[in-house]
Amino acid sequence: MAEQVFKRTKGLTERPFHYCPGCTHGIIHRLVAEVLEELGVLEKSVGVAPVGCSVLAYDYFNCDMHEASHGRAPAVATGIKRVLPDRVVFTYQGDGDLASIGTAEIVHAAMRGEKFTTIFVNNAIYGMTGGQMAPTTLVGQKATTAPYGRQKDHAGNPIRMSEMLSTLDGAAFIERVSVNSPANIRKAKKAIKKAFEVQLEGKGFSMVEVLSTCPTNWGMTPKEAIKWLEDNMIPYYPLGNFKSPEEVK
Amino acid sequence: MAKVKGKVTFKEELCKGCELCTTVCPVNIVKMAEDRINVKGYHPATVYEMEKCIACGNCATICPDTVIEVEREKEDK
Numbered sequence: 185m186a187e188q189v190f191k192r193t194k195g196l197t198e199r200p201f202h203y204c205p206g207c208t209h210g211i212i213h214r215l216v217a218e219v220l221e222e223l224g225v226l227e228k229s230v231g232v233a234p235v236g237c238s239v240l241a242y243d244y245f246n247c248d249m250h251e252a253s254h255g256r257a258p259a260v261a262t263g264i265k266r267v268l269p270d271r272v273v274f275t276y277q278g279d280g281d282l283a284s285i286g287t288a289e290i291v292h293a294a295m296r297g298e299k300f301t302t303i304f305v306n307n308a309i310y311g312m313t314g315g316q317m318a319p320t321t322l323v324g325q326k327a328t329t330a331p332y333g334r335q336k337d338h339a340g341n342p343i344r345m346s347e348m349l350s351t352l353d354g355a356a357f358i359e360r361v362s363v364n365s366p367a368n369i370r371k372a373k374k375a376i377k378k379a380f381e382v383q384l385e386g387k388g389f390s391m392v393e394v395l396s397t398c399p400t401n402w403g404m405t406p407k408e409a410i411k412w413l414e415d416n417m418i419p420y421y422p423l424g425n426f427k428s429p430e431e432v433k
Numbered sequence: 434m435a436k437v438k439g440k441v442t443f444k445e446e447l448c449k450g451c452e453l454c455t456t457v458c459p460v461n462i463v464k465m466a467e468d469r470i471n472v473k474g475y476h477p478a479t480v481y482e483m484e485k486c487i488a489c490g491n492c493a494t495i496c497p498d499t500v501i502e503v504e505r506e507k508e509d510k
Contacts, residue, residue, distance in 0.1 A: 186440065190493040190503040201498055205475070206451030210497030366457050366491040406451040
């Protein structure tokens, strides 16, 4: 008797991803789609796609989707959730979108405790536009606009969004995860599920930051990129839960 | 004792040859098919020694393009 252990989730459409070989966007898309399917909320979910590599996310998720202008996904999600409070609303944003041009939107959405979920994909670079330095680029990391590597005196230190947002009272659940190994991918899925459960319980803003790779713009093979993430990103962006609903009064 | 046997299937036309699946297999049977090229122009991932598969699902978990499906067969020995 054969039992299916793993198959493509119904939460994704049939369309093949356009992402580069080894890009972890595909893994993260799948985790979100699996969680929506397992929670049985696909039919009442509304996703908000960002600008960046994942701008075409609306083609891949098998639920209602909305496109937002650059960085404004939290503002659009706020509107959708307030008008349709019974829907499950999530934004899917990269670091160029959330931590740079959209910082004001995400900070104020978290401050107001808007009851939607944000999936924040941090790959420490601007992917779609060709590998420019992002606010999350590590010191010393090379980018097309930092050919000698990011310099602290010139560009400052990278921003840690999870730590920053966890200081806000409106944020109910903040966790940072990584997709560098099967074990961490399973942990990431658990965190994403918890974030959506926090939303379903109406406890406030929830966000999962996912450390991701960009083999193309880092100039590495997918295998080297995973190793680079483990050696460089995880020490600067520690994994773990920064806030859970139990701490929120 | 029941022995767990697995079977993985690859939707080869979706594979982009990133090789991440080959790094996580505990029994080291996921290989790139160097003898053929798929419609995207990559050597797809494949398994030649299916009888060694233990159905752990690691390869499918890390695959960014949902190329891999895993089945588990249980048989009494």
